[in-house]
Amino acid sequence: DAGITQSPRHKVTETGTPVTLRCHQTENHRYMYWYRQDPGHGLRLIHYSYGVKDTDKGEVSDGYSVSRSKTEDFLLTLESATSSQTSVYFCAISEGGLLNTGELFFGEGSRLTVL
Amino acid sequence: KNQVEQSPQSLIILEGKNCTLQCNYTVSPFSNLRWYKQDTGRGPVSLTIMTFSENTKSNGRYTATLDADTKQSSLHITASQLSDSASYICVVTTGVGMEYGNKLVFGAGTILRVKS
Numbered sequence: 234d235a236g237i238t239q240s241p242r243h244k245v246t247e248t249g250t251p252v253t254l255r256c257h258q259t260e261n262h263r264y265m266y267w268y269r270q271d272p273g274h275g276l277r278l279i280h281y282s283y284g285v286k287d288t289d290k291g292e293v294s295d296g297y298s299v300s301r302s303k304t305e306d307f308l309l310t311l312e313s314a315t316s317s318q319t320s321v322y323f324c325a326i327s328e329g330g331l332l333n334t335g336e337l338f339f340g341e342g343s344r345l346t347v348l
Numbered sequence: 349k350n351q352v353e354q355s356p357q358s359l360i361i362l363e364g365k366n367c368t369l370q371c372n373y374t375v376s377p378f379s380n381l382r383w384y385k386q387d388t389g390r391g392p393v394s395l396t397i398m399t400f401s402e403n404t405k406s407n408g409r410y411t412a413t414l415d416a417d418t419k420q421s422s423l424h425i426t427a428s429q430l431s432d433s434a435s436y437i438c439v440v441t442t443g444v445g446m447e448y449g450n451k452l453v454f455g456a457g458t459i460l461r462v463k464s
Contacts, residue, residue, distance in 0.1 A: 237391075275352065275437070275454030276392075323391055337382075337452070339391030 235338035236260050239324050245346045252311040254343050256324030258304075262338075265307040266325040267291075267299060270342075276323065282307055314347045321345075350375040352455035354438050360461045365428055369458045371421040371438030379441040383412050383423050386435045386457070395423070395436075428462045435459050 236259030246252055256265060264283055268276040268291075278291030280299040288299050296318060298310045311318055324340040352373045361367050373381070380399045384392035396405045396412040398421070405412050409426045425432055435457040442451045 273456055275439075275456050276452075277454070278452070325391075336394055336397070339393070341391050342389070 235326065237324060237326055237338060237340035239322075239340040239343045241343060242341065243344045245348065246314055247348050248315060249313050252314050252345065252347075254309045254322055254324075254345070256307040256309070256340060258307075258324075258326050260326060260328070260338070261304060262326040262328045263304075264327045264330070265301065266327075266337075267297075267307065267309045268323045268325060269293065269320040270323060271320050279309065279322075311345075314345075316347050319345060319347045350440075350442060350451075350453045352438055352440050352453050354436075354455040354458050356458060357456075358459040358461070360463060361428055363428060363430055363462050363464050367425050367428060367460065369423045369425075369436050369438075369460070371423070371455055373419050373421070373438070373440045373453070373455075375419075375440040375442045375453050377443050378416065378419075379443045381412075381414055381421050382439040382441070382452075383410070383421075384437040384439060386437060388434070392437055425460075428460075430462050430464060433460060433462045 238257045240255045266281040267279040270276050277293045279297050282288045282301040300308045322343045325337050327335050327337045329335045355370045382397045383395040386392040395407050395410050398405050398414045400416050411424045414421045437457045438455040440453045
């Protein structure tokens, strides 16, 4: 298994509170991604990083921010959580881009419930 | 609009039987197609990755096919086992979207349940 650790694995919070999810990798891969998974939908990209301090938005980035100060850590922050952000969040990593046959490895997920 | 449609949404089969899951896509331009297995409460795990020139790819009892002309893929599971119970996700990579990371379009998945 790829060395990806997400924390916390489960969190319940209240509307309006800030939340930070952490993704830690031991593979030294360049690319890191945050996805959310909701019932009836495919995984959707929130933000991704292509290097330390290099990040960009995905398709559902509103309400989320990210930071990557070290190769191994990618943080996802919800500045003011809303009920629509209740979801399962997955971190993923890849050594290179995904245009060819580069593997994408996923973490175990963080289940967030916003009440 | 880039889309990946999977069918059926869910499927129940008896242990030992074979099954085939379908994936139709409208993603363009096409780069590659991936199948993932996701156990309940776990992250997706890669089964196969196929590029435009590959028609068939196997991984143990899993065989994926790709018809780039009709934009269809299938995942065939042979001699199913209880441990095959999972969600199977089809993912198509397009060569445009993100400058560095490329864009993955995920299907919603097919939930397979294998009964004894």
